Amino acid sequence: MNQKSIYHELINKYGSPLYAYDEQILRDHCKKIKDFKNYLEDNLGEIKVNMHYSTKANNNPAILKIVGQYGINVDCMSPLELSLNQKCGFTRDKILYVCNNIDAEEMKLVHDAGVLICLDSISQVEIWGQNFPNTDIMIRVNPGIQGVGHNDKVITSGKSTKFGITEKSFRELFKIIKKYNLNIIGIHQHLGSLFLNDKIQDYINGVRRGLDIILNNFENIKIIDLGGGFGVPYKDESDLNFETLQEALINELKDFTNKYKSVREFKFEPGRYIPCEAGFLIGKINAVKYENDTYWIGTDIGMNQLVRPSMYEAYHKIELIENRQSELIKANVCGNICESGDILAKDRSINKPNIGDEILVYNAGAYGYSMASNYTGRLRPAEVMFNAENNWLIRKRETIEDLEKNIIW
Numbered sequence: 001m002n003q004k005s006i007y008h009e010l011i012n013k014y015g016s017p018l019y020a021y022d023e024q025i026l027r028d029h030c031k032k033i034k035d036f037k038n039y040l041e042d043n044l045g046e047i048k049v050n051m052h053y054s055t056k057a058n059n060n061p062a063i064l065k066i067v068g069q070y071g072i073n074v075d076c077m078s079p080l081e082l083s084l085n086q087k088c089g090f091t092r093d094k095i096l097y098v099c100n101n102i103d104a105e106e107m108k109l110v111h112d113a114g115v116l117i118c119l120d121s122i123s124q125v126e127i128w129g130q131n132f133p134n135t136d137i138m139i140r141v142n143p144g145i146q147g148v149g150h151n152d153k154v155i156t157s158g159k160s161t162k163f164g165i166t167e168k169s170f171r172e173l174f175k176i177i178k179k180y181n182l183n184i185i186g187i188h189q190h191l192g193s194l195f196l197n198d199k200i201q202d203y204i205n206g207v208r209r210g211l212d213i214i215l216n217n218f219e220n221i222k223i224i225d226l227g228g229g230f231g232v233p234y235k236d237e238s239d240l241n242f243e244t245l246q247e248a249l250i251n252e253l254k255d256f257t258n259k260y261k262s263v264r265e266f267k268f269e270p271g272r273y274i275p276c277e278a279g280f281l282i283g284k285i286n287a288v289k290y291e292n293d294t295y296w297i298g299t300d301i302g303m304n305q306l307v308r309p310s311m312y313e314a315y316h317k318i319e320l321i322e323n324r325q326s327e328l329i330k331a332n333v334c335g336n337i338c339e340s341g342d343i344l345a346k347d348r349s350i351n352k353p354n355i356g357d358e359i360l361v362y363n364a365g366a367y368g369y370s371m372a373s374n375y376t377g378r379l380r381p382a383e384v385m386f387n388a389e390n391n392w393l394i395r396k397r398e399t400i401e402d403l404e405k406n407i408i409w
């Protein structure tokens, strides 16, 4: 069976639209992350390196369980993600709660679960201190320099981001720490999401900046968390070169640990890198029209199923599953939501399709299903996993009853 006929088989069996994850690709990416961890650990002597898969990228338990098989830990940022992590067998020492703007009740949940929390503003530290004095915490800093990310909305360092505590606020921070006898055991920074080879140096500069901040301001830090951001190519870029990244990183980390002796562990939080390329979104073409000198291809993949193109103007490669020998057209490929912004691909070259043709969207494994919604009452799709021999459902398609069940009529 050729690769494309697998998608045809899956959509026939499970319905449309459908998220499908290739188990082998997922495992290959987990292995890359594991190798990266091992390389750093081998070169850092006694210091541990832990990878925490960022659950927000894709929280399906089937994915979380595979991640766990590679010795990769998790980070989470909501009660549901925490619960999924726990149910997938991650013990409290393997979970990190990296949150922002949460209330005391949610903090209590994290505290009672015995999970380390990373707090990202002075007022959050104050609330934590009032409720849980004499405890260990991590702090998220904003290193102040422009972060790395594929879109302004996912740049998480610098002047225009809501995240982190900047150096200017450290004096105030230390007062609160003292008042509640809190112990900052770790410092966290996350520069942004999706850097590739052309931004490795920017990422390293950000790391250097973060490490300098620790050196100049904090004593006795045990854990340094350098966040996620590891990118995958969506268009025709090259794969992230881990050899280049790890060699550049190790120099910074060694240099730092020679000067700063209390560090016991480095953490990283790769999200997208792990499931992105394993995920495919498969849908159907319901309409084709030519209006205002433009071809419009209407699919059942709306912005509620995959929001990245409309939210970040993100590029996703798309293809007809059937190899049509029809004329190549430039078209806007859109979904079935009543919004002009509901566009999956703009001005895209594609073979002119027939109604009923199936369409494949690549790189849908990260920030795909996890950002899906029920806007305009659309049901979220099913999710399946497949490998060379088999395929199986890992989340059922939603039903109208699912969505109606919380309504008080």
Ligand SMILES: Cc1ncc(COP(=O)(O)O)c(C=O)c1O
Residues within 6 Å of the ligand: 054, 057, 075, 098, 190, 192, 193, 194, 227, 228, 229, 230, 269, 270, 271, 272, 273
């Ligand atoms: C704190 C934190 N860690 C890790 C990640 C994962 O980032 P990525 O998927 O780019 O690796 C994110 C994503 O925005 C994040 O906010």
